[in-house]
Amino acid sequence: MSGSAPAIETDRLGRDYGDVRALDALDLRVPAGALVGLLGPNGAGKTTAMLLLGTLLAPSRGAARIFGHDVTRDRGAVRRRLGLVFQEASVDGLLTVAENLFFAARLNGLGGRAAGEAVARALEQTGLTARAGIPARQLSGGWRRLLDITRASLHQPDLLILDEPTVGLDPEHRERLWSMLEHQRRTRGTTILFSTHYLTEAEPSDLVVLLSAGKVVASDTPASLRKTIGSEVAEIEGPGAEQLGEALRGLGVVAISLRTERGWRVGLRGPRETVVELAGTTPGIERFALRPATLEDVYFARTQKISQDPKKQANK
Amino acid sequence: MSALSAVYGIIARDLTRTTRQTSRLLGGVARPFMWLLLVGAGFNAIARVEGSLSYQAFVYPGIIVMAALFGAMLMAISTVYDREFGVLRLMLASPAGVTAVLTGRALAAAMVGMIQGAIVLAFAPVFAPVSLEDMAAAAGALALGSMVSSILGLLVAARLRSVENFAGVINVVLFPLLFVSGALYPTAGMPAPLRLLALINPVTYQVDLMRHAFGQPTEFTVALDLLVLSSSTLVLFGLTTLLFDPEQRFVFKEGKSEGVKE
Numbered sequence: 164m165s166g167s168a169p170a171i172e173t174d175r176l177g178r179d180y181g182d183v184r185a186l187d188a189l190d191l192r193v194p195a196g197a198l199v200g201l202l203g204p205n206g207a208g209k210t211t212a213m214l215l216l217g218t219l220l221a222p223s224r225g226a227a228r229i230f231g232h233d234v235t236r237d238r239g240a241v242r243r244r245l246g247l248v249f250q251e252a253s254v255d256g257l258l259t260v261a262e263n264l265f266f267a268a269r270l271n272g273l274g275g276r277a278a279g280e281a282v283a284r285a286l287e288q289t290g291l292t293a294r295a296g297i298p299a300r301q302l303s304g305g306w307r308r309l310l311d312i313t314r315a316s317l318h319q320p321d322l323l324i325l326d327e328p329t330v331g332l333d334p335e336h337r338e339r340l341w342s343m344l345e346h347q348r349r350t351r352g353t354t355i356l357f358s359t360h361y362l363t364e365a366e367p368s369d370l371v372v373l374l375s376a377g378k379v380v381a382s383d384t385p386a387s388l389r390k391t392i393g394s395e396v397a398e399i400e401g402p403g404a405e406q407l408g409e410a411l412r413g414l415g416v417v418a419i420s421l422r423t424e425r426g427w428r429v430g431l432r433g434p435r436e437t438v439v440e441l442a443g444t445t446p447g448i449e450r451f452a453l454r455p456a457t458l459e460d461v462y463f464a465r466t467q468k469i470s471q472d473p474k475k476q477a478n479k
Numbered sequence: 480m481s482a483l484s485a486v487y488g489i490i491a492r493d494l495t496r497t498t499r500q501t502s503r504l505l506g507g508v509a510r511p512f513m514w515l516l517l518v519g520a521g522f523n524a525i526a527r528v529e530g531s532l533s534y535q536a537f538v539y540p541g542i543i544v545m546a547a548l549f550g551a552m553l554m555a556i557s558t559v560y561d562r563e564f565g566v567l568r569l570m571l572a573s574p575a576g577v578t579a580v581l582t583g584r585a586l587a588a589a590m591v592g593m594i595q596g597a598i599v600l601a602f603a604p605v606f607a608p609v610s611l612e613d614m615a616a617a618a619g620a621l622a623l624g625s626m627v628s629s630i631l632g633l634l635v636a637a638r639l640r641s642v643e644n645f646a647g648v649i650n651v652v653l654f655p656l657l658f659v660s661g662a663l664y665p666t667a668g669m670p671a672p673l674r675l676l677a678l679i680n681p682v683t684y685q686v687d688l689m690r691h692a693f694g695q696p697t698e699f700t701v702a703l704d705l706l707v708l709s710s711s712t713l714v715l716f717g718l719t720t721l722l723f724d725p726e727q728r729f730v731f732k733e734g735k736s737e738g739v740k741e
Contacts, residue, residue, distance in 0.1 A: 242574040249568060253565040257496045257500075265488070266488050270484075270488055270570060271485075272485070274484040
């Protein structure tokens with residue numbers, strides 16, 4: 164039943180906390196082996212979605228299946244195929260690095276020699292062998308996070324759910340972490356669902372799901388999402404930014420425009436020469452830059468739409 | 480198999496953590512001896528309980544129970560700590576499930592309670608000399624009592640989210656359990672409401688069973704003590720399981736009442 168089933172399949176999955184609708188209705192289908200980024204501002208419903216998929220929260224509505232197993236009815240089977248990494252590292256500072264891993268192995272049903280082998284393999288792959296005997300509280304934040312992910316991967320789960328795994332990490336540890344995850348995907352075909360506020364981390368994803376105020380506001384490949392912004396993005400600053408924005412809209416070359424702290428960010432379609440020429444002749448432009456669209460542009464375009472248009476939201 | 484492995488892992492972790500918190504461990508061992516040597520000696524001079532029995536000899540079985548009660552119940556602080564720092568969520572997300580998590584936790588806490596009680600029990604020749612057979616019976620009473628105490632601790636910790644809260648609540652629970660148990664003085668002459676509390680207090684039956692082992696006057700039969708303690712263990716464990724993971728109950732209810740869509 165679960166052999167060819169999607170890694171994740173949700174049907175109008177939602178959760179309320181009292182009167183607050185934390186997650187409205189998530190429809191998601193993730194094939195095995197995919198890398199999926201769950202993006203959105205704080206309070207968008209990312210953690211709730213992950214806890215629902217991780218069987219730690221019960222849905223208020225809808226359903227979810229992990230490799231064909233229902234997250235409410237077949238929690239044991241779901242958990243056996245899952246590795247979870249929470250926002251805060253779940254590492255016991257009083258135990259050594261190796262003891263933390265042995266504990267995780269036992270929790271996941273590995274005992275005796277199997278546990279020993281899994282821990283030794285994990286320590287070696289992560290580069291933690293030299294630190295195996297030290298108390299986890301003596302590890303730096305970066306190494307603690309890597310230990311946490313090693314802990315979640317120890318029983319070789321088919322699906323890893325990681326809630327902001329790189330928050331607070333320096334670039335070196337981030338790089339190490341992503342290379343660890345990529346190695347797991349390549350060698351074992353592990354499906355990875357992660358959330359992050361570092362939007363560039365979501366660029367290699369097979370699928371990006373953008374949440375805002377508990378609703379899915381975009382869901383597609385990064386390339387397709389970037390296309391919705393336009394071929395290029397113009398960053399316009401200065402007292403003349405408003406006027407240039409208006410002029411560009413008048414030309415019909417604007418896919419989307421966003422007000423920023425210092426001016427406008429405008430997604431363009433059409434020939435860049437016309438735009439550059441217009442920017443050169445508009446007075447009061449202090450800065451004008453053209454660059455390719457990024458996921459950050461998609462993020463702002465989609466999440467601001469929701470938060471800045473309460474009328475539209477109410478009508479839905 | 481998976482659940483057994485998890486139970487073993489949780490016990491191993493909790494005992495390892497305990498051995499690394501030496502000040503807590505020493506405090507747990509020192510507390511009963513303070514009662515025996517300071518309070519016991521003081522009351523010895525002014526009180527004789529149940530005929531010719533010295534107060535120190537009378538209180539000794541109760542102090543063994545007290546050592547185990549405090550040792551086992553205070554272990555529940557680890558559960559609150561784990562909840563606060565995310566390790567509990569990790570355990571609850573494991574395939575083993577909440578029953579295995581609580582079983583591991585309860586057994587580890589009971590072991591710590593037993594060890595603390597056994598240290599006091601080892602001084603029986605000094606305070607209340609008994610035969611080896613009676614010592615073995617006392618060890619049995621200690622094991623059962625520690626199990627009930629460990630689950631009582633988990634019950635207190637079931638819904639608490641911060642270590643500070645636990646520290647505040649546990650004293651309000653621990654001391655009444657001890658004071659209306661007959662551990663420090665007989666409860667027979669207490670006012671009716673306190674007497675009723677003593678009768679529904681599982682620690683009363685731990686103390687009574689321990690007094691049986693020491694050949695001291697008792698209030699109930701061994702059979703009744705055993706029945707109350709073993710049924711308390713089961714009932715309290717069930718209640719703790721229900722309180723511990725509200726999401727599981729919720730899922731069960733939702734699945735039945737709304738029918739989760741396929």
